[in-house]
Amino acid sequence: MWLHNLCFLARFNSQVVRLLTGIEIHPGATIGHRLFIDHGMGVVIGETAIVGDDVTIYQGVTLGGTGKEKGKRHPTIGNNVSIGSGAKLLGNITIGENCRIGAGSVVLRNVPDNATVVGVPGHMVLRAGKRVVITDPKEISDPLSDVIIKLGAEVHELRQRFQDHTHEALNAEPDISIDQESAASGNGKKKFSPADLFGDDYQI
């Protein structure tokens, strides 16, 4: 109807369905095959949103605009994506294929394929099933990764300056010290390497 310039009828139809189900899909949105909206209620899909095939959306999800963009201003969702309840995906962003968006997330940046994004603002915690710290700023904004990367760079520089100043040899790898009140080691302080903490599958 929308494509055939029957805008009023398309809008009317959309509003009737919204009254019945609590799901508001703008008639201009492009929806793929087998979209599954679980529980309905409070789902909003904006006019320029594009939803791929086999996407699952839970209640309270918004595929909306930020209010700052014109033209294509709603998200593009890849195939086989699952979007948890209450998640807000805002702006002309692209969510890659096979992604999972955590319940309650607010996603404002593009998300690469096979990623799991959680939190506010949304940041990637898993990629292809593995925990990740993002080092490429173009990939996705992750406040925690940013802090770790900055600390790593600062430790590197300080070690360099210390060595230049004292000519003292330092251990090759800085360890991370963590207070472990319940640690079995006795003195309450135990040292962990990043590998101890995060396991072999941690990518930096």
Ligand SMILES: CC(C)(COP(=O)(O)OP(=O)(O)OC[C@H]1O[C@@H](n2cnc3c(N)ncnc32)[C@H](O)[C@@H]1OP(=O)(O)O)[C@@H](O)C(=O)NCCC(=O)NCCS
């Ligand atoms: C995002 C999601 C898919 C991740 O599932 P998963 O792959 O099993 O990942 P994990 O549970 O191992 O979580 C990975 C990390 O993200 C965190 N996390 C998971 N979901 C989160 C969320 N919604 N918000 C914030 N952090 C979240 C976990 O605490 C964990 O962090 P940690 O390792 O530092 O403890 C899942 O948690 C989710 O939110 N699903 C939505 C389900 C939904 O909406 N159901 C509605 C039914 S009505």
